[in-house]
Amino acid sequence: MSWIDQRPDDAMDGAFTAVGPDSVRTIEAAPFREAMSRLGAAVHVITTAGSGGKAGATATAACSVTDAPPMLLMCLNRRSQTYPIVMENGVFCVNTLGAGEAEIADLFAGRTGVSGSDRFNVGEWTTLVTGSPVLATAVVAFDCRIVEVRSVGSHNVFFGAVEAVRLGPQGPALCYHERAYKPL
C-alpha cells in the first residue's frame, strides 16, 4: 500500500511527488518509528507568543538549515495545540533543554496534563527579539521569525530566520534516545 492510500491529506501540497520517474512506496509507520528511536536527538521546547497567544511544545524535530542567512527548521504536528498559535504569531523560539530538564520536557509534551500558557508556570522565562518565551536555563535558545512553511503529511515544517540567540549555562544537553531521556 502506498502512503497516499493510508493517509490522504490535501495539505500535502505535492510534497511527496517523487523526483524521479518511479512512484513513492514507503515502509510502514511502525518500523520507521522504531528505526528513528535509534537516533539520539536533542530535546527542545518550541515556544511562541503574540496575538495568537502563548504556547509551547516539546520537540526533537529541529535542525540547522544554513548559516547564510542563519536559518533553522522545526516540525510540528498540525493537531498539536501549539501549531495554530505558531501559525498566527509567525514567530517561535527553539529552547534546547539541559540534561536536568526532563521535567520541563514532559510538561511541554503534555505528559503531566498541563496545557496552554499554564505550562510556563514552571521554569524561569524571559524574551529576546520576537517576544517568544526564552527559557533562561536552556543550554541555548534560538529566537526565530517564520519565513517559510511546508505541509508534509501530518506535520508542518517551519523555516525560521534566527533573529537572536541566547547562550545559556554550559553543560550537558538533554537527549532522547531509545525512547528515554539521556544526557549528552
Ligand SMILES: Cc1cc2nc3c(=O)[nH]c(=O)nc-3n(C[C@H](O)[C@H](O)[C@H](O)COP(=O)(O)O)c2cc1C
Ligand atoms: C521527546 C519528545 C519529542 C517530541 N518531538 C516532537 C516533534 O518534533 N514535533 C511534534 O509535533 N511533536 C513532538 N512531540 C510531541 C509533542 O510534544 C506533544 O504532542 C505535545 O503534547 C504537543 O503539545 P500541544 O498539543 O499542547 O501543543 C515530542 C514529544 C516528546 C516527549
